[in-house]
Amino acid sequence: xxxNILTVKDLRVRFxxxxxxxxxxxxxxDPFIDAVMKVSFSLGRGETFGLxxxxxxxKTTLGRAIIGLVRAQEGSIxxxxxxxxxLGDKQYRSxxxxxxxxxxxxxxxxxxxxxxxxxxxxPFRIHKMGVANLGEEARRLLDLVGLHQGFMGAYPxxxxxxxxxxxxxxxALALEPKVIIADEPTAGLDVSVQGEILNLMNRLxxxxxxxxxxxxxxxxxxxxxxxxxxIMYLGRFVEQGTTKEIFERPAHPYTxxxxxxxxxxxxxxxxxxxxxxxxxxxxxxxxxxxxxxxRCPFVQKKCLEVAPKYEEVAPGHWASCHFPFPDPxxxxxxxxxxxxxxxxxxxxxxxxxxxxxAAGAAMGDSMKKxxxxxxx
Amino acid sequence: MSQNDLVLDVRDLSVSFRTGRGKVRALRHxxxxxxxxxxxxxxxxxxxxxxxxxxxxxRLLAPNAIIEPGSQVDFLGDDVIKMSNSQLTDLRGQxxxxxxxxxxxxxxxxxxxxTQMTDILYRLKIPMAEKRKRAADMLAQVGIPDxxxxxxxxxxxxxGGMRQRICIAMALMMNPALLIADEPTTALDVTLEAQIIHLMKELREKFxxxxxxxxxxxxxxxxxxxxxIVMYAGEVVEQGEVHDLFHRAAHPxxxxxxECDPARIAEARQELPTITGSVPDMIxxxxxxxxxxxxxxxxxxxxxxxxxxxxxxDQHSARCFLVRDGR
Numbered sequence: 001x002x003x004n005i006l007t008v009k010d011l012r013v014r015f016x017x018x019x020x021x022x023x024x025x026x027x028x029x030d031p032f033i034d035a036v037m038k039v040s041f042s043l044g045r046g047e048t049f050g051l052x053x054x055x056x057x058x059k060t061t062l063g064r065a066i067i068g069l070v071r072a073q074e075g076s077i078x079x080x081x082x083x084x085x086x087l088g089d090k091q092y093r094s095x096x097x098x099x100x101x102x103x104x105x106x107x108x109x110x111x112x113x114x115x116x117x118x119x120x121x122x123p124f125r126i127h128k129m130g131v132a133n134l135g136e137e138a139r140r141l142l143d144l145v146g147l148h149q150g151f152m153g154a155y156p157x158x159x160x161x162x163x164x165x166x167x168x169x170x171x172a173l174a175l176e177p178k179v180i181i182a183d184e185p186t187a188g189l190d191v192s193v194q195g196e197i198l199n200l201m202n203r204l205x206x207x208x209x210x211x212x213x214x215x216x217x218x219x220x221x222x223x224x225x226x227x228x229x230x231i232m233y234l235g236r237f238v239e240q241g242t243t244k245e246i247f248e249r250p251a252h253p254y255t256x257x258x259x260x261x262x263x264x265x266x267x268x269x270x271x272x273x274x275x276x277x278x279x280x281x282x283x284x285x286x287x288x289x290x291x292x293x294x295r296c297p298f299v300q301k302k303c304l305e306v307a308p309k310y311e312e313v314a315p316g317h318w319a320s321c322h323f324p325f326p327d328p329x330x331x332x333x334x335x336x337x338x339x340x341x342x343x344x345x346x347x348x349x350x351x352x353x354x355x356x357x358a359a360g361a362a363m364g365d366s367m368k369k370x371x372x373x374x375x376x
Numbered sequence: 377m378s379q380n381d382l383v384l385d386v387r388d389l390s391v392s393f394r395t396g397r398g399k400v401r402a403l404r405h406x407x408x409x410x411x412x413x414x415x416x417x418x419x420x421x422x423x424x425x426x427x428x429x430x431x432x433x434x435r436l437l438a439p440n441a442i443i444e445p446g447s448q449v450d451f452l453g454d455d456v457i458k459m460s461n462s463q464l465t466d467l468r469g470q471x472x473x474x475x476x477x478x479x480x481x482x483x484x485x486x487x488x489x490x491t492q493m494t495d496i497l498y499r500l501k502i503p504m505a506e507k508r509k510r511a512a513d514m515l516a517q518v519g520i521p522d523x524x525x526x527x528x529x530x531x532x533x534x535x536g537g538m539r540q541r542i543c544i545a546m547a548l549m550m551n552p553a554l555l556i557a558d559e560p561t562t563a564l565d566v567t568l569e570a571q572i573i574h575l576m577k578e579l580r581e582k583f584x585x586x587x588x589x590x591x592x593x594x595x596x597x598x599x600x601x602x603x604x605i606v607m608y609a610g611e612v613v614e615q616g617e618v619h620d621l622f623h624r625a626a627h628p629x630x631x632x633x634x635e636c637d638p639a640r641i642a643e644a645r646q647e648l649p650t651i652t653g654s655v656p657d658m659i660x661x662x663x664x665x666x667x668x669x670x671x672x673x674x675x676x677x678x679x680x681x682x683x684x685x686x687x688x689x690d691q692h693s694a695r696c697f698l699v700r701d702g703r
Contacts, residue, residue, distance in 0.1 A: 054565040055536070160654075161422065190421035190592055191636045195648035202646050217565055220638035224645055244644065261570040263595030265640050267618045270599055274574050276567045279535050 005211050006043040006066070006099075006179055011036055011075035013058075013065045013235075017284065033283040035061040037235040038075070041228075043179065046205065048212040050226030050243065052219060052258070056280050058235035059215045060104070063181045066213070067101050068092040080178070097127060100172040102182040106164035106189075110156040116142075116167050117152045123174040141170040145200060162193035169200065173208075181213045186221050198225055219262050223247055231255050234283060234291050237310065241317035251319035253296050290322065298323060383554050383586040384410035384433065384451055390444035391428055391437065398659045399442075402428045403610050407685070410554065415580060415587040417601030417618070419594060419633075423655050424607040426590050430556050433588075434472060435464050452553060469496060473547040477559040479539035483531040489515075489542055490527025496549045514545040517582070518575060537568035541575065548583055556588045561596065573600055594637050598622055603691075606630045609655050609666050612685070616692030626694040629667050665697070673698060 018031035036058045043049045051059045065072045068084065077084040084095060100123075103109035110119050117138045124131045131137050139149060145166040156164060165185065172180050185201065186194040202225065204210055216222055222229060223243060230240040231254060239252040250256045257276035278295045281287055287294050293303040302322050310320040391403040403425045410416045418426050431437050433449055435456055449456040451472065459467065476482040484492055493511035494504065508527060515523035518541040531539055540560060547555055557576070561569035573596060580587060591597055597604055597618070604621045606614040606629065614627040625631045634640060635649045653670035656662055662669060664679040671678065677697045686699040693699075 054567060191594070191633065191638070192421065192651040194638070195636050195650040198648050199650065218638075219566070220641075224638055224641070224648060247644075258566060261566045262639055263570070263573070263593070263599040265594035265598045265622065265634060265637050267598045267622050271570075274570060276570070279537050279568065 003044055004042040005045045005080055006213070007076075007078040008042070008062075008066065009040045009076040009078070011039045011062070011065060011072050011077065013061050013070055013072050035235050035283065036065060036072070039230075039232075039235075039237055040075075041230055041237070041240060043211050043213060044227075045211055046209050047228065048205070048214060048226040050222035050229045051213065051215045051232060052217060052222060052229060053232035054217060054280050056234075056283070057232040059232050060183055061235075062232070063101065063183055063213060063215050067096060067099050067181060069101075093127065097175045098177050099179045099181065100175065100177040102168050102172045102180060102185060104184045104187060106161055106168050107156050107159070109168060110164060110171075112156050114155075115152065116147075116154050116156075116159075119156075119167060120171045120174055123171065127175060129175070137174070141174060144173060144204070145170045160193075161189050162196060165189065165193075165197050166200065169197075169204070173204070176208075177210070179211045179213065181215070183215045184217070185214060186216070186218060194221065201225070219258060231258065234280065234286060236291070236320070237318070238292065238321070239317075239319040241314075245314070245317050249314070249317075249325070251313045251317065251324035252292075252321045253298055253325075254292050255319075256325070257295075257297075290320075292321075381411050382409050382450075383412055384408070384449075384588070386429075386433070387448040387450070389429070389432060389447040389449060391432055391447070392442045392444060393438065394440045394442065395659075400658045401610060401661060402441075402658060403432070406607075406610075406612050408605055408612065408615070410586050410588055411603075412586055413580075413584055414602045415576075415589055415600055417597040417604045418588065418590045418607060419592060419597050419604060420607035421592060421633075421655070423609070425610040426607060427558065428610075429607070430474070430558060430588065430590060433556065434468055434474065435459070436468075469552075470499065470550045471552055472554045472556065473550065473552040475540075475543050475547050475555065475557040475560045478563045479536060479543050480563065482543050483539060485531050488528055488530055489534070493527070493542075493546055493549060496546060499550075510549070511545075514549055515542065517548075518542070518545040518579070520545075536564055537571060540564060540568075540572055544572075544575065544579070548579065548585070551583065552585055554586050554588065556590070558590045559592070560589075561591075561593075569596070576600060594622075594634060595639050606633070610658060611666055611695060613667065613696070614692075614694040615685075616688065620689060620692040624688070624692070626688045626692070626699050627667075627696045628671050628673050628698070630694075632672075665695070673703075675703075677701075 012034060013036040014032040014034050016031055017033055018026065018028050023031040039062060041049065051062065053059045061070060064070045066077055072085055075085065079095060079099065087095065120141050121134045121138050124134065124137065138152060142149060142151060147163065147166050151163065159167065186197055189197065198221065201212065205212060214222060214226055226243050228241065229243045229246045230237045231252065233254055239246060239250065239255045246255060250259060260275040276295055281294060289305045290303040290308050293299045296303065300323065308320045308322045310318055313319050313324045386406060386408045389403055389406040393400040393402055406429060418429065420426050432443065433456065443457055447457060456467065490508060490511055494507040497507045497510065512523040512527055515526065520526060520538060520541055534542065561572050564572065577600065589601055601618050604616060604618050605612055606627065608629050614621065614625065614630045621630065625634060632651045636651065638648060651670060656666060656669060664681060665683050668674050668678040683695045683697050685693040685695050687693050688699055
C-alpha cells in the first residue's frame with residue numbers, strides 16, 4: 001500500500017544454537033531457535049506502531065532485524081518500495097540513513113569516552129556525509145530535542161537519564177530519518193521524565209513527519225503514544241489491532257493478562273488474584289498446540305493439541321486463540337476492578353497439564369464472558 | 377502509637393556527602409517510622425534520597441558520608457548510628473535484611489544457590505543437613521518448584537523472576553524483624569512484577585515481618601503498602617496512610633507525581649503531564665521550601681523559610697505552607 005512506509009511480511013529470524021560439528025555429534029536435528037516467527041505488520045507514514053511483550057518475546061530482535069543488525073532468514077521487509085531482505089552490508093548502510101534506532105538504556109548506549117557533540121555528529125562521519133559545519137549541525141540537533149547548548153562538551157556520565165535519552169533522540173535524528181525504531185524509550189526513567197520524553201517524541205513526529213516503531217513492555221505508555229499495537233509471545237504476534245481496540249476489547253487471554261498485571265495507583269483497586277502465572281517458556285522448548293496454553297487460565301483440551309490460527313476477530317483486529325473473547329456490547333457499562341474468575345485456577349508450579357486443564361474446562365465459556373466485566 | 381509498636385524509628389536524620397564541590401546535603405531532617413507488621417512504602421524520583429535513607433538504616437554509607445549530629449536511627453530500641461562494627465554485623469542480614477533491585481547481579485554466579493542460602497545461617501550451630509532442609513523449605517515457600525533438587529543449581533539456571541524469589545527467600549532465612557526491599561521488581565516484566573508483589577503479600581502474613589518498600593512505581597505502592605512516605609530532593613515532603621495519601625494528597629509534588637503516572641490517566645492522550653524544572657542543586661539549597669522553584673502554587677511564605685511537616689489529618693502530614701494556612 002502506498003501509505004505504508006514500512007511493510008514487514010512473514011518475517012522469520014532464526015539463531016543457531018549449536019555449531020555444525022556439535023549438531024552432528026549430538027545428533028541435534030534442528031540446531032536453530034526461532035526468535036521471530038512469521039511476523040507481518042505495516043507501519044503507516046507518520047504513524048506509531050507499538051510492539052509489546054515480555055522479555056524474550058522477540059520484540060527487540062524484530063526491531064534489530066528491520067534495521068539489519070540481525071539477519072532475517074525468510075520473509076520480506078519493504079521500506080518505501082524497496083526490499084531490504086538480501087541486501088549486503090554496504091547497501092544496508094544507505095537504508096540506515098532512513099531508519100534510525102534508539103537503543104535501550106540511554107546512558108549505556110552512548111560511548112563513555114565521547115562528548116555529546118561527538119556522539120550526535122558521529123552518524124555523519126559513519127555515513128561519510130560531508131557536512132560543512134558539524135558544530136552547526138550539533139547545535140541544531142540539541143535545539144531540536146530541547147537540550148541547552150552547554151551540554152555540547154558533556155560526557156555521558158555527567159547526564160541524567162532523561163538528558164541522556166534526549167541525546168539518544170538527537171543522535172537518531174541526525175541523518176533526518178523517516179522511521180525511528182525506539183527500543184524501550186522510557187525504561188529506567190522517572191514518571192515525570194517519561195512524560196517529557198514522550199511529549200518530545202510526539203512533537204518531533206508532528207514537526208518532522210516521523211514514523212515510530214516503539215518496542216516496550218510498558219502498556220500504560222504505549223496506550224498514549226501508539227496508533228496500532230501488536231502483542232508478541234514467543235516470537236509470534238498473538239494479537240494485533242488499533243491501540244484503542246486492543247485496550248477496550250482485548251481478544252487474547254495473554255493481552256488481558258498483561259493489561260491486568262499493570263498496577264493501578266489507587267489503593268482501593270488492589271487485586272487479590274493473580275492473572276498470569278508462570279513465566280515465558282524457553283524458545284528451545286516451544287509448547288505444543290497453542291504456545292500460550294501453559295500459562296493460559298482458560299486452557300481447554302483443544303489448546304494442547306492444535307495450534308490456533310491467527311485470524312481476524314474484528315475488522316483490522318487479529319488474534320490467535322481458539323476461544324477469543326467475544327465482543328462485549330456492554331463493556332463500557334462496567335467499571336474497572338478485579339477480574340472475577342481469572343486466577344481461580346489453582347497454581348501448581350510444575351504440575352502436569354491435566355490439573356490445570358481440568359480447572360480451565362470447569363470454568364467454561366460462560367465464565368470467560370464474565371471476565372469482561374472487570375477488564376478495562 | 378507507643379514506642380514498643382515501632383520496629384524502626386528514624387528521627388531527624390540528616391546525611392551529607394563530602395565532595396570536591398562542597399557538601400552535598402543528601403538527606404535533611406528525615407523522620408520516618410515503621411510500625412510492627414506494616415509495609416511502609418517510600419516513593420520518590422531518582423536523586424530524592426531513597427537509597428541514602430536505606431543505606432543509613434543499614435549503615436552502608438560511602439566513606440565520604442557524614443551522619444549529622446542529632447540524627448537518630450532507632451531499631452527495636454537500639455540506635456544504629458551508635459553501633460559498633462560487630463553489632464552491625466549482627467544486625468545486617470539477621471535482624472534487618474534486604475532485597476536488592478537487580479536479581480541478576482545480587483546472587484553470586486559461581487556458587488550454588490543452596491550454598492549461598494546455607495551460608496546465611498553461619499551463625500547457627502546446627503548440622504548442615506538441617507540447614508539445607510531449611511533452605512529447601514524456604515525456597516518452596518517462595519514458590520520454587522522441586523526446591524530440594526534445585527539447591528544444587530546455580531543462579532544462571534533460574535529465570536529472572538525465580539532469581540528474585542530466591543533473593544527474597546534468602547532475605548527471610550534468618551526471620552528478620554525488618555525487610556528492606558529496594559525496587560525489587562524494576563528489573564522484571566510486568567507479569568512477574570505482579571507475581572512478586574503477590575508473593576510479598578503472602579509472605580508478610582506468614583512471617584509477620586515489617587517491610588520498608590522502596591519504589592518509584594506508584595501503582596505498586598498503592599497495591600502493597602499500608603503507609604506511604606513521599607520524598608523529594610532529600611526531604612520527606614508528605615507521609616500518611618495509603619488511602620489518605622492517594623485520595624487526599626496535600627503536597628503539590630505528590631499531586632503532580634500522581635498526575636504524571638500514565639497508568640492513572642484514564643483517557644488516551646498525546647500530550648502527557650510532566651513536572652517542569654529539575655531537582656535543585658543539593659549543595660546550594662534554596663532558603664525556602666525545597667519544591668518552591670517547581671511548584672505551581674508557590675506564594676509568599678514559600679521562599680522565606682523551609683516549611684515544617686504540618687498535620688493534614690491524624691496520620692497524614694505534609695511539608696507545605698498550603699496545609700498550614702489551610703489554602
